[in-house]
Amino acid sequence: MSTTALTQAGLNLIQQALTIYDSDLRLAVCNARFAEMFDLPASHTTPGAHFEDTIRHLTSRGEYGPVDDPESFVRDRVEIARAFQPHYMERTRANGRTISVEGAPLPQGGWVTVYTDITDVKTQEQLLRTRSELLSEEVLKRSEELSATNRQLAATNAALKEARRELQEIEARTRTTTEMMPAHIARVDATGRYTFSNRRLSVVMPGRPSHILGLHISETLGPQAYARVKPHLEAAYKGQQSTFEFTDESSSRRIRAAFTPDPLEPGVYIMSQDVTEETQTRAALQQTRRREMAAQLISGMAHDFSNLLTIILGMQSKLSRMAPSTDAAPLISATLQAARRGGDLLNRIADITSQRSWQPKPVALDPFLHDLATLATPSLPDGIKLTIDNRTEGAFMADAGLLQDALLNLILNARDACGETGAIHLSTQDLQSTWLQITVTDTGPGFSDKALDHGLDPFFTTKGGEGSGLGLAMVYDMTKLAGGSVRLSNTAAGARVTLRLPLRPADELPDNSLVLLVEDSDDLRASVREMLIDLGFAVVEAASVTEARTLAEGLPDLALVLSDISLEGEETGLDLIDHLKGIPLRLMTSLPPDHPHHAAARARVPVLPKPFATEDLTAFLGQERPPE
Template sequence: MLTGDLYRDRLDLLQAALDHINQGFSVFDADLRLVAWNRRLFELLEFPWHLAKRGTHLAEFLRVNAARGEYGDSDVEVLVARRVERARLFEPHTFERKRPDGQVVLVTGAPLPAGGFVTTYTDVTRDRQQQATLERTVAERTRQLRQSEDWLRLVTDSVPALIAYIGPGPVYRFANRRYAKWFDHTVESIVGRPAEEVIGPELYPQIVPHIDRAFEGEAVSYEYSRTRKDGRLVHMRSTLIPDRTLDGRTLGCFVLSLDATDQKRSEVALAEARRMEAVGQLTGGVAHDFNNLLTIIIGNVLSLKRKVEAPAMPDLAAHLDPILQAAQRGTDLTRRLLAFARGDTPDAKPVHLAALLSNIERLVAGSLPASIALTITSQAPALIARIDPSEAENALVNLIFNARDAMPHGGSLTVTLDEACLETAEAEAIGIAPGTYARILVADTGHGMSEEVRRQAFDPFFSTKTFGTGSGLGLPTVYCFARRASGGITIDSQPDKGARICLWLPVHHAIPADDADTGDMPMPAGQGELILLVDDDTDVANVVRDQLCALGYTVLVTNEAKDAVDLIASVPDIRAVLSDVVMPGQMNGMDLVAAIRRARPDLPTALMTGYRRGPGQEGVPTDCAAGDCPVLAKPFTICALAQTMSEILAS
């Protein structure tokens, strides 16, 4: 048993130990009277030292705090009584109290088994200041990151490219506005969605192998196409760049995509232009020689007709008419072939389309079998388009005869004219400008086309018909006619479900003028003027010479441009020159015109060509398109020759 002195020594030792603790410490008994404490308690909470004795009631400490305003502005005794009542519950408690000077004290109390409680008081002011500083730093960093992300999104949304990031899953983690819009999403709706859900079940199987390769660490580039909700077929070029760590792990992949729709259209248009250029070069030479042959045939037939118009030889005249008609059809054929190959727009004028369809009905009625029911209706009879009527007739006859050939066992063939207003998306799908169009629909119930055939339908010389029964120029000719009229053509067809071909022609608002009735106007005749005729083809030269002589001119013929220059210098009586454009040697028709203008600027000249007529085209100089040097397209009629010679001699 401890003696009094020893007990006090032990308590003093215990007190000294408690005073060295860096936390405040107190023990209150069941009557809420102070039993033990340490120096740090009074220093930390600034209690007066006269309270530092055993038996001091808890209320005295609380009253000091309340008087200093640490519990608020209410009545001191009320505040003290409320806290004393709560302390009598002897419940564990932990709370922080911020003192008026900014000090933060953590108070932790625990009940004792015999009643009362022990409490520790810890100054956490510095910790809380550090925590507040850290929170402010985190908040500022978060704000900066959010600002950086906003800046990144602003940049990526401004770039004319589609940008995204795909994480494992694969799941979209980022997408700029263009990318999200491409897949009919918003920036908010695309993030967090699986790639399969965004891309769609039809397209995803094509793209997922590329995504897999990117997650394996390989940069991948590819192209794909998709049909948008508005029906437009669009094309995309994409590159996937793996997001790799220094240790070789792939965290995801960056997506960079560019809309290649316009470029694809340009490539198709360029390829088509190159094909047409090749066809044009081929047909141009063929047509030139063919036109020379037709010039000879028509000229000789007309000369024979003039000689056999006597009543004694009616049978011979009857035989000459079919020859002349065949030659004239050959002339029309070469004109259309050149128009198809080179893009001419001959004789375009405002045409009533309903009247054109009525004429077509009469033209094809005898060429369709009884098993095919033809119906032609005009739902907009006032529609007008600016087109070449003969080309339009040829195009529609081609479409009708193609439909006929697709129904060997009979069927239904309908041709419908109506009006349609195309918005931007619809027009772009066809490849024409938005606006109001006359739509001519040719629909049949024949065997239809496969998708492969439909894609190649407008390619020159492509044909599904038996060799020798189709030229492969039918639909390409129709296509070129539509394009020259600033319109378009579409095909909707499936195997065994017939075909629907639409011609789209821009509506023209001018009123067509009625063709003037020229009647039998007399041809202008010459008065013996000496004409120099230059053509390397002797047969052509002979025919043209005979025509000029029949018109009353005197003709001097040479086959070389160089000789023509010498004749012009030595024969001042030459009143005009008519020359072919294409001739062998170092001097052609254009060079001859230039030499004539240097030697005799006042000498009238005219040119002939088996190519198409057009200023600045097929080697015909632009200044030759003026009235002082007209161009005759072979084969030409004697009326056209007479009119041309009369005009240049009168100038």
């Protein structure tokens, strides 16, 4: 049995009613005596139940006697709860029973309350007051019973304090453990509402909220993602565990989710991970393996076929020298041309199945696309215009050679589709900081239905004898080697090919080695300075935004600014982003990932979490040594 189940069983044995509410005024835990004492339905004793709803229910039941304005009464009780203070009180319920109420706040927010039925004790006290002279012997007996009851109550209170302490420790350990996990861990009840979450959903699936307790899974995930997980959720409610993957369209992330039925009560435990990079790598490895198998299969066939073509070419050449008739000459010439085309086709097959791999290096898109236009333009007729729209700033990691071959292939295919007049448009964009999307469109007739289904298949062509059917297959091969994808579609004006490549930023330092280090802790600044010096950089230092701005204005050759987010004064490292435009800037911090400053920094520049070692700093800067 789990620790949680054991704890709940222990709480249910206590004769007092006990509740624990969190800082959001939601029920964290209660025992069975609480439901029995106040005759509450399950909706008010289930973790996640609102304190306000429970008070409203008790008010409507007459728990607090006649109330002139119930809603005002409920609001007052909620406001008192939000400013919770330690207290002890005794009150007589509408049913005539008397209870004591003792409450104490918790360090993590929220409070614990113990309710004790003291009706018998009050009766004994009244008896002592009214009949002390007549029933002295009975008074003595009742006093002894009262003393025994008080001792039992003291023991119970001590046990409750120990249980509260243990609950606090268990909750703190559980919360710390789950918050450190690189995954979203949660539980939904039988109605699909979250009763637990480690607040990592916004990290795994950007754009989703972090605080989701009480929300339904459908409104948290959104229609598209919920539609993908709903069958697995329904299966989990029936006791079937499942692990599956799906693509979250709103964030362009690949998500792996595990749904596990709750063995104790209706509900499902959920663990979700962002496996986008893993999926990209897996796709690249699968494509590499396919190419290796294709190469093994085709190389033998190509060798034998090449020998046959050599024999055919030799025999046809000899036949042409034997003074053939006029009727035979065209046939011999056609045979020779077909054999030579077969040789060219073998070379193309060798290209697509040769030992190629995706070898990414930093590629600056602007000069890369300029070179692409220079290469492609001479092959285009005067009536076809090529335009390029680069919407992605900076550089990223890519195999420039393979990417250039693929884009040239697409541009030339678009040229063939347009004929003598038309337009070809190439655009790039950063898609959710996950993909580099490259789109090529033309004003030709567009893809046929058959081409949309089979255009990426090897040897499929719509050009008849003029095409090999390997052009788009090579584009597909390139994107898969990179871990990306390619999609064919049509627009209102023509055809469209969309490539998605993993977006791996490549922030290289300029051709100098002077770094401005901004850190307000002397010890930390000294440590990071030594790391930078060991890597071969020259370092100047500042402790505040004002000091850093002053130094940067006098250092025109500054290669990089490395700053902490938290600095001396009111301004933070985030302010340096706007003050020092044009200078590469990176931030470091010890703030937790969900802190507003940390989240805002990640949205604008690379951020290195503290603590870090020299190897971490080296990888973060993107190179082992400064340029020489």
